Structure formats: C-alpha cells, structure tokens
Amino acid sequence: GQQVMQIPQYQHVQEGEDFTTYCNSSTTLSNIQWYKQRPGGHPVFLIQLVKSGEVKKQKRLTFQFGEAKKNSSLHITATQTTDVGTYFCAGKKGEGNKLVFGAGTILRVKS
Amino acid sequence: DAGVIQSPRHEVTEMGQEVTLRCKPISGHNSLFWYRQTMMRGLELLIYFNNNVPIDDSGMPEDRFSAKMPNASFSTLKIQPSEPRDSAVYFCASRAGTTTYEQYFGPGTRLTVT
Numbered sequence: 318g319q320q321v322m323q324i325p326q327y328q329h330v331q332e333g334e335d336f337t338t339y340c341n342s343s344t345t346l347s348n349i350q351w352y353k354q355r356p357g358g359h360p361v362f363l364i365q366l367v368k369s370g371e372v373k374k375q376k377r378l379t380f381q382f383g384e385a386k387k388n389s390s391l392h393i394t395a396t397q398t399t400d401v402g403t404y405f406c407a408g409k410k411g412e413g414n415k416l417v418f419g420a421g422t423i424l425r426v427k428s
Numbered sequence: 429d430a431g432v433i434q435s436p437r438h439e440v441t442e443m444g445q446e447v448t449l450r451c452k453p454i455s456g457h458n459s460l461f462w463y464r465q466t467m468m469r470g471l472e473l474l475i476y477f478n479n480n481v482p483i484d485d486s487g488m489p490e491d492r493f494s495a496k497m498p499n500a501s502f503s504t505l506k507i508q509p510s511e512p513r514d515s516a517v518y519f520c521a522s523r524a525g526t527t528t529y530e531q532y533f534g535p536g537t538r539l540t541v542t
Contacts, residue, residue: 419470
C-alpha cells in the first residue's frame with residue numbers, strides 16, 4: 318500500500334539553528350500537506366503543496382514539493398522555542414479524501 | 429466557529445467494557461475522519477465519511493471497532509469489547525468540500541483501557 322516515509326524521527330537543535338524534515342513517498346502524490354502538533358495537542362494544518370517543484374514560504378518556514386511529486390521537505394530557519402512539536406507530512410494519491418501520514422519528526426529546541 | 433468537538437476528552441475503562449467516542453464536525457464540512465495515534469504506530473486513519481456515508485474503513489483494526497455518522501453533525505466510534513491495546517488518542521477531523529483538502533482536527537480523546 319501507499320507509504321509515506323519521514324526522516325529524521327527526532328531532532329534536537331539549539332535555538333537559532335536551522336531544521337529540516339524530509340518526506341518520501343513510494344508513489345506519486347497528487348498533493349502533500351504538512352501539519353504541526355504541539356506536545357499534548359492535536360495536528361494543525363500548515364500548508365498544502367500541489368504543483369511539481371512548488372516552493373512555498375511562511376515566515377521562517379519553507380516548504381518544497383519535489384519535481385516527481387514523490388518527496389517534500391520542510392525547512393525552518395533560525396528555530397525558536399515556539400517551533401517545538403511534531404511535524405507531519407501527509408500525502409494524497411489520486412482522487413478521494415484519504416491522507417497517508419508520515420511518522421512525524423519531533424523537534425526539540427534548546428534555548 | 430467552535431471547531432471540531434470531541435467527547436469525552438479522557439476515558440479510562442476496564443478491559444471488556446464498551447467505549448463510545450463522539451465527534452461533532454465543523455458545521456458545513458462534508459467529510460469526517462477518525463484517526464488513532466500511538467507512539468508505536470503513529471497517526472493512523474481508521475475510517476472516513478463523505479456526506480455521512482462511510483467511504484473507506486480499511487483502517488479499522490477489527491470487528492470490535494465500528495463507526496457511524498447518522499447525520500452531518502455527529503459521528504461515533506465504538507469499541508466493543510475494549511482491550512488494553514486499544515489505548516491511544518483518538519482524533520476526529522473534518523474537511524470542507526472538494527476544493528480544499530485541509531483537515532481540521534479535534535482535541536482528541538485519550539483512551540486508557542486497563
């Protein structure tokens with residue numbers, strides 16, 4: 318079945334350092350979404366990428382969708398303590414509403 | 429907008445008991461999803477509905493799990509009988525129409541089966 322692999326599982330950075338999480342699918346995706354879950358909270362939608370090679374920015378966050386629409390990345394520049402949480406990618410293949418979530422990357426920021 | 433509402437927020441029950449989790453999606457949303465989150469298995473889709481109709485229940489672990497959506501504003505996930513391995517956080521999420529794919533998650537129900 319469709320799988321979405323996400324790495325790394327865990328990253329601990331010093332405040333001010335950059336952070337990147339990567340997502341890879343075994344099949345071509347129609348779109349990919351990114352969510353953030355704070356400790357003890359619920360996943361919250363960040364962004365959706367649809368086009369091949371698409372790049373979107375939200376302040377210090379940069380999201381990319383690969384040319385083949387099989388991989389994606391989220392990069393955070395100059396992390397802050399408010400960035401802590403788990404970042405999930407979620408891929409959608411074809412029609413329908415089903416999203417397949419990656420395992421998530423846990424980010425801890427040391428101040 | 430109140431967002432997705434789930435109840436109860438916490439549930440502790442003994443093995444063998446029936447558990448019913450409830451969800452009220454955002455008004456006007458026509459898709460509803462039930463997820464289960466554990467440390468071992470991450471975030472898993474159990475079942476989703478479009479316009480109150482179950483579309484994909486391939487993620488439902490076994491016959492002990494059942495879900496219903498009797499109307500556009502209410503859904504239940506039932507586990508009967510419950511087992512300790514069902515302990516997890518269960519999230520309900522809803523989504524607005526076919527032009528956007530963003531899912532709005534509820535606060536979750538933390539289930540502990542002893």
